[in-house]
Every structure is written in structure tokens, then in C-alpha cells.
Amino acid sequence: MRLRLTHANLWVPDQDEALAFYTAKLGMEVREDVTMPEMGGYRWLTIGPPGQPDVSFILNVPRPPVVDDGSGEQLLELVAKGMSGGFHLSTTDCRAAYEELKSVxxxxxxxxxxxxxxxxxxxxxxxxxxxxxxxTF
Known part of the structure; x- marks a missing residue:
């Protein structure tokens, strides 16, 4: 059996704001943006790094049908405190990437x-x- 990571979830309170940050500032690409009426208007929105089409982040709002309202509020509070874990993005020049990202x-x-x-x-x-x-060295 071979397992591969394809998606990671990011809880966000506003998908449009998240989409703007991840695409305009970090240079991510939109992978999927689909609204599902049969799921109460649930929006499946994914983005990912250019050149890695098999890796995506799901920009997910924690509300029904994904989670109940109370749990959603708790999730967003934990995310705001930096408790969502962490992600690593690689670059060939950390200092240059730092300056570029800071400038935007x-x-x-x-x-x-x-x-x-x-x-x-x-x-x-x-x-x-x-x-x-x-x-990395």
C-alpha cells in the first residue's frame, strides 16, 4: 500500500479573504471552487502551490454541514491563537522569499x-x- 498526502485542511472564517491572501500574497493557485447546493450551499475551495498539482489546501469555513456552530467557533478561536499546528513551505532562498513576502x-x-x-x-x-x-542546506 502506498499512501500520499493530497489535501490539508485550513479552517478560515472567510473563504474570499483566505483566497485573496493565499493567491495574491503567497502565489498559490486555485484548484477547485465549487458550490454544492445539495449540501446547503457548501463551498469546496482548494488552493495549492504552483508546480505541485497533487497537493492542495482546503479553505474550509467551520460551520454546518462540516461542523456544528459551537464547534466551529471554538475551532476559529484555537486557530487565531496559533493552535492549528504548522505547515512548512520550502524555498531555495529563505531570505529573499522573506523580503518578498514581507513587502506584500x-x-x-x-x-x-x-x-x-x-x-x-x-x-x-x-x-x-x-x-x-x-x-534546507
Missing amino acids: GVEFIEEPEERPYGIDAMFRDPFGHRFRLVQ
Whole structure:
């Protein structure tokens, strides 16, 4: 059996705001944007990094039919506190990527720093998700 990661979920309060951040600022591509009337208007919205068509992030609003309203509010509170786990994005030049992303308004929590495995920096999206920007040696 061979398992491969295809999708990772990102809880967001507003899909349009998330879509603008991930495409305009991070350069992600829209993979799917489908509204399903049979599921109460649920919007399946995925984005992903260029050159990696088999990897997508689901920009999901935590509300019915996905989760109940109370749980959705709790999820968004945890995300806002940075408790959603973390994601790593690789780059060939962390310092240059840092400068480019910072210039378009991406909020960095840590500046690029050399570590035993390479150079990395940490940023967050407008909702609280944390991302490490990593250049390995």
C-alpha cells in the first residue's frame, strides 16, 4: 500500500479573504471552487502551490454541514491563537522569499535564522495558521 498526502485542511472564517491572501500574497493557485447546493450551499475551495498539482489546501469555513456552530467557533478561536499546528513551505532562498513576502504584507513572527538544517522563518496567515518558510542546506 502506498499512501500520499493530497489535501490539508485550513479552517478560515472567510473563504474570499483566505483566497485573496493565499493567491495574491503567497502565489498559490486555485484548484477547485465549487458550490454544492445539495449540501446547503457548501463551498469546496482548494488552493495549492504552483508546480505541485497533487497537493492542495482546503479553505474550509467551520460551520454546518462540516461542523456544528459551537464547534466551529471554538475551532476559529484555537486557530487565531496559533493552535492549528504548522505547515512548512520550502524555498531555495529563505531570505529573499522573506523580503518578498514581507513587502506584500505577510506578517512574520520570526525573521530568517540559520539552524542546523538550514535557514527558516515563520509567518502567519490573517487567521492564525503558522507557516515555516524553510531553505534546507
